[in-house]
Amino acid sequence: MAINDAPRLAEKLPKRLDSDAVVIAYDRISDTLMIHFFGRGRAATSVPVEDTVDGRDLVFARLDRATDEVVGIQVEEFLDVYVKARPEMIKLLSVAELRGITRDDVRLLAEGIQAEQLRAAMTGSLFSDLLSAAD
Amino acid sequence: MGVEAALIILRCRDPLGDTVVLHDHQWSFHVLEHPELAGQLAAVKLAIEAPDRIVTDRDRADRRCYYRAEVLPAPYDEDLLKVVVGLAAGSQGTTTGEVITAYATPRVKQGEAQQWP
Numbered sequence: 001m002a003i004n005d006a007p008r009l010a011e012k013l014p015k016r017l018d019s020d021a022v023v024i025a026y027d028r029i030s031d032t033l034m035i036h037f038f039g040r041g042r043a044a045t046s047v048p049v050e051d052t053v054d055g056r057d058l059v060f061a062r063l064d065r066a067t068d069e070v071v072g073i074q075v076e077e078f079l080d081v082y083v084k085a086r087p088e089m090i091k092l093l094s095v096a097e098l099r100g101i102t103r104d105d106v107r108l109l110a111e112g113i114q115a116e117q118l119r120a121a122m123t124g125s126l127f128s129d130l131l132s133a134a135d
Numbered sequence: 136m137g138v139e140a141a142l143i144i145l146r147c148r149d150p151l152g153d154t155v156v157l158h159d160h161q162w163s164f165h166v167l168e169h170p171e172l173a174g175q176l177a178a179v180k181l182a183i184e185a186p187d188r189i190v191t192d193r194d195r196a197d198r199r200c201y202y203r204a205e206v207l208p209a210p211y212d213e214d215l216l217k218v219v220v221g222l223a224a225g226s227q228g229t230t231t232g233e234v235i236t237a238y239a240t241p242r243v244k245q246g247e248a249q250q251w252p
Contacts, residue, residue, distance in 0.1 A: 027165040030219065030236040034168045043171035045214045045239040056193060057244045065210035074238070081194060099164055 009049060009061045012070045014038075026078065026093055028100030033075040033082075033092060036062075042071040053085040079109070087113045145176060145234070147184050149201070150251055155183050155220055155232040162234075169238040171211050178206040179237055182218045186251070193246035197222045199232060200247060207239055214239040 014037055023036040036042065044062035058081060062072035075082055075089075083090050090113055093106045145157035157166075157179065166172055172179070182203035192198035201218040217240050220232035 025168060027168070027236075029161065029221075030165055032165070032168075032236060036168075040168065041170050043173075043211070044169075045171065045211055045241060046169075047241055048244065056246055060240070065214075077194065 009047060009063070009070060012061075012063065012068055014069060014071075024092060024096040026096045026098055026101065028079075028098075031077050031080050033073075033078040033096065035073040035092075037070070037072050044071050046074050053081060056081065058082050083109075083113070087117060145180055147180050149183050149189065149232070150186065151189065153222075153230045153232055154225075155234065157234040161236075166234070166237050169236075171207065171239045172237055175207060175216075178203075178216055179218055179234065181206050182216045182237075183220070183234075187215075188243070188249055189251035190243065190247035191250050192219075193244075193248070198235075199250065200244070202243060211239045214241055215243070217244075 017037055021037070021039050023034075023039050025034045025036075026032070027034075042062070042064050043066070044064045046060035047063050048057035049059050049061050056077070058076050060074040060076070061070045062074055063069070064071045078089075090106070090110045093101075094103075094110070098106070142158050142160065143156045144159045144162055146154065148154055157176075162176075182201045186201040186203045188202050190200045190202070192200060199220045199222055201220065202215045203218075204215050205212060206216050207214060216237065218237040219235050221235045222230050222232050225231040
């Protein structure tokens with residue numbers, strides 16, 4: 001199954017999710033975030049999807065080949081690459097089971113990302129103001 | 136046998152001559168987040184000892200990935216088994232690897248650089 005098969009994966013998504021059954025787990029050693037739609041225990045193959053960052057395969061749909069159903073999501077290089085491109089996704093760690101990283105570590109990371117976003121926004125705003133004034 | 140040795144559940148050598156180990160905590164707490172790997176320790180060993188290809192991670196020079204086809208049972212027998220190994224320099228210029236994750240996947244990841252064969 002190639003990357004252009006991603007649209008077909010959408011057809012294999014579950015029609016509804018039971019939020020109580022969803023398990024989110026993050027492992028710092030492998031830097032992998034796993035989202036299990038139906039809890040742990042569903043075997044699957046990790047199919048790269050088109051939602052990549054700079055040509056990298058970072059997001060995978062977990063496809064149960066026995067039922068031909070997407071049963072979860074796997075995100076690789078979650079903190080090292082993915083969150084830098086999608087900063088809002090750091091919030092997933094606040095509800096994830098964590099291994100190799102603490103809640104305090106996550107809080108500090110989130111604060112750092114927020115500060116960086118604020119700095120970039122404010123710098124951009126001030127620069128725009130300067131450009132407008134120069135006109 | 137020391138405490139660390141007791142925690143190693145797999146020790147093997149790859150075609151590049153490097154030793155790769157798997158610790159039970161990484162197997163139990165992360166690799167088995169991929170239930171298709173349950174009971175497939177022998178397949179992981181085969182993928183490391185006799186891979187179809189070894190690649191280097193695009194962003195992490197200290198990570199090596201091993202791909203092997205036709206080692207997982209149906210319905211994953213047409214998928215590749217991918218084993219990701221973190222590398223560390225050992226004594227006397229050797230390299231030691233530690234399995235950090237493994238899973239079934241239909242193809243090689245984009246951007247990985249082939250290292251072997």
